[in-house]
Amino acid sequence: MDWFREHAWETWLGVAVLLGVAEMFSLDLVLIMLAAGAVVGMLAAMLDLHVGIQVVAAAATSMAALLLLRPSLVGRLHGGPELRLxxxxxxxxxxxxxxxxxxxxxxxxxxxxxxxxxxxxxxxxxxxxxxxxxxxxxxxxxxxxxxxxxxxx
Missing domain, CATH: 2.40.50.140 (Nucleic acid-binding proteins)
Structure with missing residues (x-):
C-alpha cells in the first residue's frame, strides 16, 4: 500500500492509458469514459488527496460521463443523414x-x-x-x- 501511495498518480495514468488503448479495439465509448474517470483520479492523486477520495472522484466522473456524455456521442457517431442516391x-x-x-x-x-x-x-x-x-x-x-x-x- 505504501508503493501505491507514493506512485498513485502514475498508477491512475497507467489505468487511463490501458483503458484508452482497449477502447481503440472496442469502439463502444464505454472504456474511454472509464479512462476519463481514471484521469480525474490521477488529478486527485496529484493533489495528494486520500485514496478513498481519488476512487470516489474517478467513479463519479466515469458514471457521469457514461450517463450524460456517452449517449449524445454515440448518437452523433452512429447516426447521420440518410443518403439518398x-x-x-x-x-x-x-x-x-x-x-x-x-x-x-x-x-x-x-x-x-x-x-x-x-x-x-x-x-x-x-x-x-x-x-x-x-x-x-x-x-x-x-x-x-x-x-x-x-x-x-
Missing amino acids: GHTRLVGKQALVTEDITGTLVGRIRLDGEIWSALPYDDTLTIPAGATVEVLEIRGATALVHPIAQLEP
Missing part, C-alpha cells in the same frame, strides 16, 4: 411542367435542372404547362407527379 433523391422535389401532362399523354417537366418525362400520379388529371408539380415516384425514366395547389392573387 440516384433518382430516389428527386422524390418529393418540385418541378415545372414544360409540356402538358395527361393520363394518356406523357408530358415533360424540368426537374433539378433536367428535362424528365412525366405522367400524372392520378390518371384522371390533366396538368397544363407552366404548373408546379411535386414528384411522388420515379418509374424508370418517368416521373409520376401531382400538381401543387396555387393560390390565385
